[in-house]
Amino acid sequence: MAERRDDLSKPRTTTDLPRRDFLRLSLGGAALLAGCGDDEIGDSASAGTSGSTGETTGGSGGASTSNGTSETSGGASESAGSTTGDGTSTGDPSTSGSSGDTSTTAVDTATSGTTTEGDTTTGDELCAGEVIAFDPEAIPLDDETFPLAVMAGEMKPTSIMVTVFIADGAPKTLRIWRKSQEDGFVELIHEAPMIPTPEGYAKLAVEGLCPGTWYYYGFFAGDPDAFTGRSIIGEVRTAIADDALETLTIAMTACNGSSLDWPALEVTADEYYDVFIHLGDMAYNDGAETLEEYRASWKKYLSVAGFKLAYARAGLYATWDDHEIDDNSNFDRETMDPQELQRRQNAMDAYFELVPIDAEGPSYRLWRSFRWGMTAEIIVLDCRYERRPSQKLYISALQMMFLKDRLLNSPCHFKIVMNSVPITNMPLPWDIAANDRWEGYPGQRKEVMDFITQNDITNVWFLSGDFHV
Template structure:
């Protein structure tokens, strides 16, 4: 079920390299580029039936990006790319036929980007040598050059019910000032699905919503999963392998993610934005072993992932190290202890191991980022002991019933909390060593703002 990946080198895919009628396709190029330049409204607010889930980009590096779409028509598809600040409609940087996978999915790796630049792209339907006028557009920013120390602005959140409208994403998707968008899990609630067809139906229900189409068209994404992408509270010890295989396949199928040659199902990886911030994306779900939870060998993440995380944190030259995990590492006191078996605190030996490693080695600039709990909060990971010197930003839900237990978080550990739907903006400011977090609500209203000195 592994998919082929189209790899497109921009310098080798100019319009002169292709066989389609030049004049006809220039018309489509002009239409698509003009639509993109007038804003996301044309393509994102109305569903294009041939491209019902819009477009997405992901895992941007300083030289490459993954582009994605799903096509449901019966013709052919081409991809075009321009530099956003220098659009030459007659000479796109790339103009290539798209190889569609089973189900109409398209995954393309675009290489030879210029670091830090913004690009626009269009998936366009063609009938033989004639463009049909059906297209969907997106844009993204390439990551910063390796030595860059520019400020970086991300947005992040989690938990979007398939039965609710994600107004938070609708507002976030109107912004043009973000460098990337981080999804921390429960991006689609696929509980009860078993077959590929069932998973595809549930993914489509969420991704076709205006909020998802806006955000994914505007920003390169970084992603991890939690449980609901597969089924509620799953772990490797309690799930049917066939269900897991189908859920995993459709997770990668619906998102602009690379499948690593050495381990196609591996989600944990690092994304670097210059020397400003390294993002460590963890897989806190598929390697946990609940049977070890209370032992000295507790495994919340696998030993290879843990060793990788320690090595990369210790060797990182970035000002900030953002650890992105689906479930918070913070120890929430009181009533929250009931949910600990599903979280880092429910695996105390391994939680202490990573927190003691970070604090014991005085690794600067570490910020934890978590979702899942249906409330937002920011503050210290622990009131005392391991984690008492570390900061975590808990985000979401995008669209869920809020968790009222947020109001009981103690203010000697947490600076702020709320159960309302939200997303968070994270500003990494290398000149001062501060990370600024700003939370926004359903109406785009600012809920809270605070800076933390972490580097």
């Protein structure tokens, strides 16, 4: 077991590498052969007549990592239990969709990536930065200026998005770098000012990166020639090139609850993963109404060590569930009441100013997809806030078209659907509140299942949250 890293001021150290390398080398080849040896990679209609599907469920603040045997692992949460993901088939075919860029990930191919930190699928000579004298660990951690988790998201082959909360509201400096061969030096890849809103929120898209490459990033206070403080140092890997085929490790969680701490996330942070997925209910904002109240709730959650550690380990793909706005029973999605509409807008504004998702208000379209080479396409659905119960719509007609398009046309081996609530028809005694999930919208559920079956789409997986198991 790798040594637990309780010091938030330091990035991954070499003490983590033996375990991470062992996982990568021992499982990588076997998982890739097991996951991809039974059909033609990239040919979604070539491997049989019935869609190969499965569902993995996460809940209660634990974190799980997929592996090559369709098992998941993660430390048990001391609050409400660890997430589960046994990789068993639900009997339901599932699909995935993508808008613009699509992403792929191997849910039942679990191993660490096939490149070591700092390596790139395109070659070092194409991705080298400017070697400068810079020792980020020597700069004091300033958790008063940077009190929350730092996050990177929207990982594509050549770009990412970063977000940070800056408590003093003053401009800071973003640096992205790779390790150099010489101590006290780094390869500086990108430097840019981070100009926060008056309330302290800053978000920036970074272009010109290399596919499949691990980068370090951090936010710094003071003059670039003499920084006086810094945030936690984060790591992010860009998506692999469109024609690449590598194993992919995903850590996932959902439903963090209100007990905070979540030691399972701290344990997960000691493992190797390429991507962290959050399936909704990242913060329980029940009872909040004003923008200031939603912001205060988010600050409480994202100041917890578990989030700080886990989100600093890899980039984030996220969807939401009900508690980002309010408990489902207290929210009418078809309301026209001005006060309720304003509350919803406040919740959405607070979510998107913090989470690294490229979406513009006031409508904020959440659904999208991301490709990881030929390995997997990660399809992010919004299964909460486009519902129209009076029209029996679980997702909007436009989102359904997107989902079908990505399921049918994705060239990737795995189609991974990020789905905040299970699509499974739940057995007793869990067969309650069916109207809160796909099961309560049988027409659209059947439409998705039939589409997968009729088009012989294989290797579709739903990753789900909401149920606390």
